[in-house]
Amino acid sequence: DTGVSQNPRHKITKRGQNVTFRCDPISEHNRLYWYRQTLGQGPEFLTYFQNEAQLEKSRLLSDRFSAERPKGSFSTLEIQRTEQGDSAMYLCASSYPPGLAGEAGELFFGEGSRLTVL
Amino acid sequence: GNSVTQMEGPVTLSEEAFLTINCTYTATGYPSLFWYVQYPGEGLQLLLKATKADDKGSNKGFEATYRKETTSFHLEKGSVQVSDSAVYFCALSEYSSASKIIFGSGTRLSIRP
Numbered sequence: 001d002t003g004v005s006q007n008p009r010h011k012i013t014k015r016g017q018n019v020t021f022r023c024d025p026i027s028e029h030n031r032l033y034w035y036r037q038t039l040g041q042g043p044e045f046l047t048y049f050q051n052e053a054q055l056e057k058s059r060l061l062s063d064r065f066s067a068e069r070p071k072g073s074f075s076t077l078e079i080q081r082t083e084q085g086d087s088a089m090y091l092c093a094s095s096y097p098p099g100l101a102g103e104a105g106e107l108f109f110g111e112g113s114r115l116t117v118l
Numbered sequence: 119g120n121s122v123t124q125m126e127g128p129v130t131l132s133e134e135a136f137l138t139i140n141c142t143y144t145a146t147g148y149p150s151l152f153w154y155v156q157y158p159g160e161g162l163q164l165l166l167k168a169t170k171a172d173d174k175g176s177n178k179g180f181e182a183t184y185r186k187e188t189t190s191f192h193l194e195k196g197s198v199q200v201s202d203s204a205v206y207f208c209a210l211s212e213y214s215s216a217s218k219i220i221f222g223s224g225t226r227l228s229i230r231p
Contacts, residue, residue: 004161033218042122042207042221043162056218091162107154107219109161 004110006092012116013082020078021113025094032075033107034067035091036060043091049075050097082117089114120145122222124208130228131198139193139225141182141208149210151175151184151191152219156205165193165206200229 005024013019025032030051035043046065047057051072061067064082069075079086089112095105125140143149153165153175166175171186180195191208208222 035221040223042209042223045218045220048218093162106164106167107162109163111161 004092004094004108006090006110006113008113009111010114010116012118014118015084016081018078018080019082019115020076021090021092021115023075023077023092023094023110025074025092026108027073029094029096029108030072031095031097031105032069033093033095034075034077035093037089037091037112038087046077079115082115084117087115087117120149120210120212120220122208122210122220124206124222124225127205127224127226128228129225130230132230133200134197135229137193137195137198137202137227139206139208139227141191141193141222143189143191143208143210145189145210145212147212149212151182152209152211153180153182153191153193154207154209154221156207156224158204162207198227198229200231203227203229 007022011019033048034046036046037043045058046061047067049069052069064080067077091112093107093109095107121144123142150169152167154162155165156162166177168175168184171184174183182191182193205224205226207224209219211219
């Protein structure tokens with residue numbers, strides 16, 4: 001297994017355009033997370049899936065953002081009508097479900113997709 | 119809400135110096151605590167974790183102890199190496215829901231040879 005894969009690695013777009021990022025998690029992981037990271041900040045939680053079900057969405061995720069994981073494997077994150085404030089690194093991570101005692105599993109991160117909105 | 123506060127960087131040390139990066143947290147319930155590291159050009163990866171009070175996580179010479187009384191999880195290493203240069207993120211996960219991990223803002227560490 002090659003780990004979590006994200007595509008494209010870099011995307012430059014004009015304001016108002018739509019962009020889509022893809023994440024391929026580690027195959028045996030049933031949880032998949034999206035985070036956003038801006039320069040000098042830590043990753044901010046956006047949303048997560050358990051299999052194909054989207055279980056939680058952050059208030060950061062406006063109605064211009066949508067994420068899917070249609071078959072419980074890869075996931076896409078789409079941003080419609082991009083704004084300059086959307087410029088950031090979009091991180092995907094996957095994990096096993098919580099342990100028997102409820103403790104969180106280790107997140108395995110991809111290298112991210114960097115979005116620049118001009 | 120839950121949050122993590124860690125010391126601002128950058129932190130610059132000489133090789134073989136002692137390292138402490140402070141981290142405190144605010145959480146309801148019983149969080150698990152983590153340190154993640156991001157080496158240049160790589161994705162974030164787990165460095166160590168602790169799931170209950172007084173637990174000590176350790177890896178690659180780094181240690182951190184879960185202190186419930188001071189709501190802290192400070193990262194320490196006795197003798198740093200140039201290869202430890204990276205950005206370090208303290209993080210927590212709510213024990214009851216384990217639905218997501220919340221990260222601090224990161225501390226950039228640079229080690230001089």
